[in-house]
Amino acid sequence: MALLQISEPGQTTAPHQHRLAAGIDLGTTNSLVASVRSGTADTLPDNEGRHLLPSVVHYREGGGHRVGADAKARATHDPLNTIISVKRLMGRGLKDVKTLGSILPYEFVSGESAMPLIHTVAGDLSPVQVSADILEELRRRAENTLGGELTGVVITVPAYFDDAQRQATKDAGKLAGLNVLRLLNEPTAAAVAYGLDRGRDGVIAVYDLGGGTFDISILRLNQGVFEVMATAGDSALGGDDMDRLIALWMMEQAGMGDDINHSMQRRLLQQACAAKEKLTMCVDADLSLHLDNGMQWQGKLTRRKMDELIEPLVKKTLAPCRRALRDAGLSTADVKEIVMVGGSTRVPKVRTMVGGFFGRDPLLDIDPDKVVAIGAAIQADILAGNKPEDEMLLLDVIPLSLGIETMGGLSEKIIPRNTTIPVARAQEFTTFKDGQTALALHVVQGERELVDDCRSLARFELRDIPPMTAGAARIRVSYQVDADGLLSVTAQEQISGVQAHIEVKPSYGLTDKEVEIMLRNSLDHAQDDMQARQLREQQVEADRVLEALRAALREDGDKFLSGEERSAIDQAAEKLARLRNGDDHRAIRKAIEKLESVSTVYVDRRMNANIQKAMAGHAVDEFK
């Protein structure tokens, strides 16, 4: 992580060096990285001028891997070691894997949770690891092009991704050595790219059909504030499924049975995809397959036939559109613009059906492949601190209701879908046995009544509850969903004031410990030892705290602090500044905590003043 410059006391403003930030679209089929340079957001190409990076990783015998077009070329020859569309496996289980024919596309192995590992010659890999390899490639590309280390990135995710899928993405970012500033919803990112481009306020609908996921988001733009009103979708529906439908038709035409091998699976899907793309421009596409019995099959797919095959799939995307409009309390007439995102929206049938549904022509001018990365880059630039005066604000929502399993296998909703984030809710529980010191909660996501019909998120075990008689304890459990859409749970026994220790067992994910181990094992970090990494982390945090504090004190230290409070802060800051240059990371951590505790009241007052300032612009004649 880049070290921030710390200004000399006495200077009027802290010099902000431009921080290198990037937006990453980690797509099912293709990934991109973009950055804001000289005021414009653009995708960054590789050495050969290619902007898109196929989301494909090929693992080699004897170690090492390749990412992108080179890896994709290996797909049919070495299908078990060439991982494609890994996004579909993030935060998912075996039951979610879609197949062509009767065999699974890879050799899966059980992991700690229900998210399986993929067996390759490079070992049993978590989908998180494979995604990290893609992200690392993009990081390298960005750092080479921009000429320095990235301060932070914004990684996009489908709006309809649940907590497990989001957490897996964040973990992948961590493994790739990235500072993930924000997980941004893809439709919102697209809206940012379009919205700022057009400068017009109103309601826009973003129809995002990617390789493996579908999202529909309804947003309201109002003077730089992008407010998501509702979002819906299907996180297992995309262009890949169109390919599958075409491939199934080919199998039928060629008289193939269900028992095709891995290589044939890949060849069929590749042909199907190529045909689909060709049919965007032409009215028919030739197909040819080398069958296992040595014969050659030739066929022709017309656009009309393809339209017929994919129509049910496109129709399936319209139901979430209706739901999102309903949840937003709007009709199609209220939508001013429709933005199409994702390569699959190039298919003419999709454009026709969506245009028909909304009753207007969708916007197509920004490249549907690049628009998400560009929006992410714009936000990354702001979040990294390069544009302190920027007024843009993204208010996003949680896409799926969060519930708790209660008696009888029912899901009790605690946070409804489309609630603006960040959001927190609380519940009170008590014990049912004398001396009970632990409590287990099962959190699920989804709209259905039965827990089994929802998505299991994680089991939270609350420990260290002080033993009391049954029913005496008042355990307040807090559910907080942050701006990334990620849930964290805290619990406190109210009578004793004791904080419960929470152990999280994700249903489809990696535990913190597993991520830590993977970090340690990854090649990049093999050189650093744990101590060095921890020291660096504490030093960066110390610098951040000190810089922010110095800038703040210069501005209003006199206004908000008494002499006593001020000297306590100065003292703690001085101590931290000294320890920061040492090599005891624990001491630095302690000093940071000490400084935080004496400056809380100050930070608090300042942030409250921000709110007052914000309200100052509004007529305060309310006590009429």
Next chain:
Amino acid sequence: MMSSTLTKNHFELFSLPQRYVLERAELDARYRSMQRAVHPDRYASASDQERRISMQQATQINEAYDVLKDSLKRGRYLLELRGHVIEDRQSFHQDSAFLMQQMELRESLAGIREQDDPVQALERLAQTVRSQYRALESELAEVLDGGEDIEQAVTVVLRMQFLKRLQEEVQELEEDLEGELY
């Protein structure tokens, strides 16, 4: 680590008087201004401490906005502030006229599918429910902002809750009918 904004109630947070009637546009504008000031996006590169407080404050503002912008939630909240807590599933003894009216509406809802044009019939029913709801909103405004008759206010809020549940069922049927059409 408590932020002092946490001690403010929703109206205080928005610097609005504790009245039922409010101007939605003004509420929205204040919401946007406040979130611009405290949202985690403003503090993505700040210290852990500032990020924590930002999260707390943004969450609180979202909570307050969620309550204040909804006429039923706002009504319940005002009653809560005056010491009267209303449960979600609270039952009540109402005048038989209201109950009769509700039963008729429910019967209508149950019979929608038998109608010649179910979608139209449902839309008409939805309109009826909407206008009844609006009438209750006006009544609540009068009672809360004018007379201060808490008992009457509670009655109106309970009626609104009843109607709200009915509205949800209407919406569910709307969704089902739509799904069947396509």
